[in-house]
Amino acid sequence: MNKASASIIGAGLVIAFGLMGAQIASAIIGFKTWDRVITVKGLSEREYPADHVIWPIQFNEASNDLSDMYDTLEMHSAMVTRFLTERGIKPEDITVNQPEITDKLAQQYGGDSKVEFRYSAIQTVTVYSENVELVRSVMPDITDLLKQGVAFANQQWDAKPEYVFSRLNEVKPDMIEEATLNAREVAEKFAHDSNSQLGKIKRANQGQFSISPRDGHQPYIKKVRVVSTIDYTLVD
Structure with missing residues (x-):
């Protein structure tokens, strides 16, 4: 009986250590994946008349x-x-x-x-x-x-x-969405070229909006611009 109990306990330990090792290995792989990051920038630029x-x-x-x-x-x-x-x-x-x-x-x-x-x-x-x-x-x-x-x-x-131009809050949401989509397109192209797949967003920075005249001759046309910076993970 003692030998049988010891065998069962030993088998249980072997299985437990095996599962623990698999989990650790999976965690390491996940950590390495999370550490593989690509940083891309997305641009949105539009022109609006001054109001x-x-x-x-x-x-x-x-x-x-x-x-x-x-x-x-x-x-x-x-x-x-x-x-x-x-x-x-x-x-x-x-x-x-x-x-x-x-x-x-x-x-x-x-x-x-x-x-x-x-x-x-x-x-x-x-x-x-x-x-x-x-x-x-x-x-x-x-x-x-x-x-x-x-x-x-x-x-x-x-x-x-x-x-x-005072309507910045009205145009912000669409421009941020456009900049984000633009950044994702760039990231997907990079992932494809490197034989990888695009993972989740690790970090995102909306960026600052800037408003400037189109040029010195048309100051009544305003150029609104934002650049978003996004970090994506890469997976095999």
Whole structure:
């Protein structure tokens, strides 16, 4: 009986160790498979029209009489506002900002009593509108006000039209899906070429969205771009 019991126990141990060895071997193979990773990038790039425009309109005034200069600024601001509204731009989309006044004789350095005009000012009237096409159509005609005495300032870096695309959250899901599918296509091609099969996703990074003008001549067309980075496992 003792010999029989010992034989049964020995056989059980042999079977147990065999199963344990098989499990360990399977785990090692799985670990090695999980360690075989390919990193691919998927691109989604689309173009959309801007849905908002910010148009700063700047003009200059100069005088030796501060009160007279303010009166002229108000008159020319009203002329610019009327010009815009007559062409269909909503009054609530137009803002008349406070003028920037410079007193040349009051400057700490470089004061010159021989200057022709003591005071100078830059006035800005800003259009902020969702009707991008309408505003763009009005822009070339603003110079008509030159004939009425409005002296427009040279276009400064902060006075250039700015076009905004604000619907990023609407287009994100489709673009992320497109980038993910693009990455998988690249990964499948790599797996096929290496006589392997594509496994599960090990790690994924959505990537940052970027919005930029199509080019310097068409800033009202926005290029939206995202690059997703995905790690796939490879299996034999």
